[in-house]
Amino acid sequence: MSFTIEERGKPNTQDYRVYFKNSDGKYISPFHDIPLYADEAKNIFHAVIEVPRWTNAKMEIATKDPLNPLKQDVKKGNLRYVCNVFPHKGYIWNYGAIPQTWEDPGHKDEDTGCCGDNDPIDICDIGNKVCSQGEVIRVKVLGTLALIDEGETDWKVIVINVEDPEADDFNDINDVRRLKPGYLEATVDWFRMYKVPDGKPENQFAFNGEFKNRDFAIKTVKDTHGYWQALIMKKTEAGELNCMNTCVTDSPFICASSDAKAIVDSASAYGEAKSIPNSADKWYYYSK
Template structure:
């Protein structure tokens, strides 16, 4: 174990070691001007907009992977670029998310009481107002109290609001620059919301920290706070609250939060903490007791129906909600 811990630390730097996952393909640059991304492929199973729908990810070699555990957190040790898994494209309503409790953690649509979940349209916004997703290899530990918020984590990877100009696709893996962070308190749980931008966005070269968002995208941060404050009100729930009175913290603060969540994830994958129902099956973290072979991963995926079924093909309710301050 004495030799294991130093090697684990290299996962944050994405260097060679037993905790490292797939590298970017040869010839791919991690620099801000790069348009060559790691090649992850998507495979859909089941009927979209149904409880059976699952979107699995494969790596460049065509092997099934877990987007939660097998995609590296950082793109390159020399750049502050991170991999982001897109769960919800901008302007859409379906609440898609990484299935943290299922083997290989495919993306699925969240459901409550057997009914698929959609976010409401709260005027003037249509669905989600950013490309929404998560950072891999992070986990907000529900048993660990955050020193900044005095609340425990929400048991999920850290959420990301990508504010670039392009509407992305569910299951895309992109490289992002971290700009800042918002501390949402949801039912007494810490639910961090990172603000980031696709490194290939035309405006990415101008945005380096949270103050740049205020300068070049005026009103976006205020809209973000309001969206998170009110998005559950149409369901009959109270307004959400925030730490720091809803103020955004800067990039340096955000990077520390990410680093802490990455350490929690490493403890989870090494079975050093209580992960509860979280499924840690992975194919590339060789030091983890939850590691499985490529053949076992394929068998897990093949157990999920690939046929188009006739379960509920429910569309989002397009009602608009007008909420006052």
């Protein structure tokens, strides 16, 4: 199964969008239409890359927009670039989301004591390749970190691209600790500090910041898939989320391909990228 993207608007502006197509050329939602599993028997999942490693433009699946394209988050009227807190520059993994999952804000997690953050579950791909924005990869789940972001459960699932030349060596979270020493500690450090330059407190973690293992992480992914299934079948209130899809059989939100095409056609034409502001490269220093 393969997927392609179609860019609209001018990169580095508020009208920039990245739409998705499947192998039949049909416009799809990366939130709802890309299958959870790439290989269910082997627990291989799809992941949508929102932010390539070493970059810091806060691109994300637009969960409230029709067809859920990628777009850059906006804060106080400006495009959002995640702060670089020394020694980190940009995201230190390929960052993205697992499709057909949803962290239900109406469900209080029994382990974290907090409700979900209303988004697909996040992934951090530790593979060697720097992925492209909008790339859909197949991943093995290795473990998870339970970030508590402003009182909400925000799971960060550690994965590796199955195409990575070292993928066979990574099967659980301890393999990351053994083969990439310091990476897990840096991951906790990154998530703890990245909002501090914006005037917010350090983020907190469940389990004292300890990573849970592969089996725990896979169960968490499957649980959030169950919450998504209730959402897409209208068994759970969607609120502001846009559940339009083109491929989910029996979903009350399914639409015709012509309707999906009309949405993309109504978006701004693709144009020349604007320059990234110098402020996006600023390095912040923080004494813990």
